[in-house]
Amino acid sequence: MNVADTQKVLVADDDAINREVLGELLKPEYTVLLAKNGAQTLERAARHLPDLILLDVMMPDMDGYEVLRRLRADPQTAHIAVIFISGLDRPEDEANGLKMGASDYIVKPFNATVVMARVALHLQVVRQRRMLERLANVDGLTELANRRRFDELYEHEWQRARRGSQPLSLALLDIDAFKQYNDRYGHPAGDRALRAVSRLAAAGMRRPADLAARYGGEELVLLMPETGALEAQGVVAGICTAIAQLMIPHEASNVAPILTVSVGGATLEPGSREQSAELFEAADTHLYRAKQAGRNCSIWRESAGA
Numbered sequence: 001m002n003v004a005d006t007q008k009v010l011v012a013d014d015d016a017i018n019r020e021v022l023g024e025l026l027k028p029e030y031t032v033l034l035a036k037n038g039a040q041t042l043e044r045a046a047r048h049l050p051d052l053i054l055l056d057v058m059m060p061d062m063d064g065y066e067v068l069r070r071l072r073a074d075p076q077t078a079h080i081a082v083i084f085i086s087g088l089d090r091p092e093d094e095a096n097g098l099k100m101g102a103s104d105y106i107v108k109p110f111n112a113t114v115v116m117a118r119v120a121l122h123l124q125v126v127r128q129r130r131m132l133e134r135l136a137n138v139d140g141l142t143e144l145a146n147r148r149r150f151d152e153l154y155e156h157e158w159q160r161a162r163r164g165s166q167p168l169s170l171a172l173l174d175i176d177a178f179k180q181y182n183d184r185y186g187h188p189a190g191d192r193a194l195r196a197v198s199r200l201a202a203a204g205m206r207r208p209a210d211l212a213a214r215y216g217g218e219e220l221v222l223l224m225p226e227t228g229a230l231e232a233q234g235v236v237a238g239i240c241t242a243i244a245q246l247m248i249p250h251e252a253s254n255v256a257p258i259l260t261v262s263v264g265g266a267t268l269e270p271g272s273r274e275q276s277a278e279l280f281e282a283a284d285t286h287l288y289r290a291k292q293a294g295r296n297c298s299i300w301r302e303s304a305g306a
């Protein structure tokens with residue numbers, strides 16, 4: 001396994017010897033982080049986002065149950081797998097830990113082989129969950145977010161823009177005469193061109209909350225929260241220029257001898273009256289107009305919300 005793929009395990013125990021024993025045990029296979037109390041566990045969990053936490057139940061500043069509750073309350077750390085390690089060996093303690101959302105419960109004194117086997121098992125579950133999440137959210141051809149993921153994030157960003165009275169910009173980018181491209185150069189070449197355009201769209205997104213997604217077929221959607229119309233148009237212009245600079249030959253196009261795109265965009269500061277569909281529909285209308293206007297161009301609309 002390559003170092004970048006190594007999974008991270010955080011060992012949280014107030015007892016230095018326990019920390020060391022568990023740390024040494026895990027080190028040959030995983031990247032190990034250590035925490036000596038509850039506060040440090042929360043801080044390291046948020047900073048390093050480990051795949052798994054081995055969490056001592058009895059710690060002086062904050063017990064493991066409280067640490068788990070706080071981890072679950074923060075969306076960033078809510079999904080981190082937790083195995084309780086505890087000196088409390090009554091069945092009700094174990095049941096309580098599992099009910100709280102721990103993946104497993106190991107009673108001290110622990111057996112090293114059993115700890116390693118359980119850690120391996122839960123890390124495998126973590127890997128499988130990530131793979132499923134990826135399959136559910138990422139488009140296989142372009143590696144962009146898929147439409148399902150876009151729909152989810154769009155609603156989230158719409159609400160965030162409304163609460164924060166911030167502009168939200170959205171652009172639909174559609175490859176021109178792509179049917180002719182496929183007909184002329186073949187479907188595999190069409191796939192390559194679509195991947196190249198997608199890569200540039202993703203590279204053009206500047207901020208962490210910006211999103212390039214494949215909306216369907218040869219249509220991409222670019223979502224730019226907290227971005228006004230002028231700035232968003234600048235971002236889109238940069239992407240269109242980068243696509244033109246690829247100079248992908250398209251001899252069957254009536255628009256240009258190279259592959260081009262049309263863009264419809266809109267910016268809105270959501271008020272209480274608008275629905276999220278309105279911004280999308282405005283961008284779609286503008287994409288239609290850009291196609292009508294001869295393609296290889298971008299049309300934008302800006303409007304204030306109520």
Ligand SMILES: Nc1nc2c(ncn2[C@@H]2O[C@H](COP(=O)(O)OP(=O)(O)OP(=O)(O)O)[C@@H](O)[C@H]2O)c(=O)[nH]1
Nearest residue numbers: 174175176177178179180182187190191217218291
């Ligand atoms: N190679 C490839 N082609 C695709 C993919 N998805 C959609 N297409 C093709 O994209 C083409 C879209 O055709 P149209 O909707 O007529 O659009 P167009 O030819 O680009 O015309 P305009 O958008 O009006 O300029 C169809 O031929 C689809 O088969 C894909 O994943 N790979």
